[in-house]
Amino acid sequence: MKQTNEQGILLEARQVSKYFGDFVANDKIDFAIRPGEILALLGENGAGKSTFVKMIYGLLAPDEGAFYWQSKPLTLSSPQQAREMGIGMVFQHFSLFEMLTVAENIELALQGVHDREKLAELIVEKSTAYGIPLNPDSLTADLSVSQRQRVEILRCLLQDPKLLIMDEPTSVLTPQEANQLFDVIEQLADSGCAVLFISHKLDEVKRLTKRAVILRAGQKVADVDSKKQSAGELAALMVGDEVAHIKRQSAPKQSLPRLSISALSRPAEGPFNVSLKQIELTVNQGEILGIAGIAGNGQTELMDALTGEWIDKSATASILLHKDRQADIELIRQGPTERRRAGVGFVPEERNGHAAIGELSLSENTLLTTHHIEQASQYDLVNDNFCRDYAGQITQKFDVRLPSKNPQASQLSGGNLQKFVVGREILKSPDLLVVSQPTWGVDIGAAIFIRKAMLKLAEEGGAVIMISQDLEEIFSISHRIAVINNGQLSKTYDAATITAQKVGLLMGGAG
């Protein structure tokens, strides 16, 4: 380690910028990594981490600035070129063929023709040396997630990389498996390979790395000694202090509960899904409850469980809707239609193909969430007039701008379609509105409009559960805040008093 630190810089970025249209994904980033160094790249969703490493791996080209590899200018036009230079990358989602063996999957990634027997020997030798033993003849489909990750890692190692990029490698692992992985990474670093470790888990970053580069909104905001900083300081750097100054909403006093969730659990369905662990939550009338969290921590799974697209069949779980002047309604076994009938509205994260269908007209799209209403369809007959009229009301009241009369949903811009799918639910004056990422990818004007509409619904006595990765959004309109991390929901905090640092810690799993 001592020697390697004295060596020169392996990879350097000077003033690297990347734009997608008007959006600045990376803004003049300076960056350097030395051989044998384990460096953490830390940031929220959308901070620009992925864009940055994609440029290093040759998947994207920088618009401004340049990369230098061992002090020589580096221009990559493909990942293959990057691999030839000695840059390897282990992706968060693996790309292995399930029906092939370990050896076959590895052979596919290597250039040129290989002697199968020698390759098999090499796999056994290398994998044992790094303490991640693999049988070259195992069928990939039979391997566990961590074993599959080992195949991915070994695939990189066989190309003798000088720099290994690992994109949130522990997100699919158990704590024990993660510890094994850290041993491998440390061993790699000792042998002189630089490791760029992308993560948002603060305790891991502190444990594994000495240095952390923190990105926020496309800019490098800090380059710090990760051992000296506390998890709280790292969280604050990651989240930034802008959100601390946002004027918060204060929770309405003495409000009655609208929805009580208890003991909601869900096993992970696939290797890249998160399991929900004993979710407990109460939302009151007249408030917006914001659920913050970094993408992939169970938001999708929670949303499905709330809409009824996935149903918890366990005996203990409960989702109880409290109605005014009516008996409470147990929703846990109900599908989406029954939940809507009970007075709940939903806006899922994905507009295209989930909340709306691009190929269908707007009036047909209203039917997706109104078909249980008697005026919309009765005796299986669809009332076209009702649908057109309802779509017209949405477009008028929610300022949806149309290119033509009753266009296909695909002809609307993202912001207008989002106003439409949000308006479709709010117009029904639901007792409870559940929204996920309500302003993701929409223009500022539409975002403000949607946030105001949700606040108005809350003022009128409705309750809103808002799942969002946008902390600014969470802080500016929530009355109370909870954080989801790795399928666990934190307790609920008053938005007026919780600090940004506390939210950052909870998001990083260190709260």
Place this chain on the structure above:
Amino acid sequence: MITLTPRRHVAWQLTLLIPVIAVLITILAGGVIFAVLGYEPLETLFEFFIKPLSQPYQFGNLMVKACPLIIIGTGLVFCYRANIWNIGAEGQLIFGALGAGLLALSFPDVTSKWFLVPMAIAAMLAGGLWAFVPAVLKVRFNTNEILVSLMLTYVAGFFLDWLVRGPWRDPMSFGFPLTPSYGDGALISGLVLPGIGRLGQLHWAVPLSFVVAFIGWFVMRHTLTGFQVRVIGNAPQAGKFAGFKPDRVTYGVLIASGGLAGLAGMIEVSANIGQLQPNVSFGYGFTAIIVVFLARLNPVAVIVAGLVVALAELGGDAAQISLGVPKVVTGVFKGILLFMLLSGETLTHYHIRFGRAQTASRKHQEG
């Protein structure tokens, strides 16, 4: 390397034009094939597409030929709209013929035409049952309905073959693989048009096929059932979000299309053949697939498309008789037509680029 990138918007005029262009190119290609085979292209095309319509009675025969295609096609529209690829309508047709045949042969002495009603019901149940097999396998075990339904077609064919050679064979048939002829009540009569009289083989089930197509259009366009089929086929996730049940749609469309194919089988036997024999269909179940694509998955357009494809079938017969053009040419025609339709479909929805696949960086800049 060829890369396909989806187009943002597809003009609706193009959607209408594609089938017309496909038919024209097919006719053109047909002319070339005739020339290569040594036939006078124009004369043969005339023989193929114009001659079969030169006499009024031939219109009747054309509609008779189109009748099963329209009925089967209507059912397949529902399947394909739901993204369920039932390729086994031919087998479901055979089972329908068997279901109706069981009744007809069990009660040979019935003379009332009302007997056709229970026969039609039996045919639809039997056809639906045969389509239920791929449905249940798909829902339970996620098997591929294309393979299962196609393979079951051959099972149905052999089952019919065995029945007419074995247990159901007419003892008086001098060893021919035929069942006894159906009784009067089990036969569909010819249709006498007021003022015109009989028009070729035209029978009562022809107007019924038009009614079926219109009902199909109504269900697809104006009912929640049809809406569910379109939603699930288009975006399954949106369907689940709406609270629709994809499995139920899979069962529904397969059983409905199987039932309609079965009805077509019963009509074919009761109107045209009069008894069961090893072959009860001229591949209508397969030809209907082309009809459905020509109709762009619209039940009313299935009527027109059914007539166009039926014309090619009749033309094949006529050209074989008058000029000795091999009957297989009809099959080639159908193949070219389907190919043209599918490529037209692809070209309207995608840009095609030749050359090496571009790197991600450049794609991003374009996007």
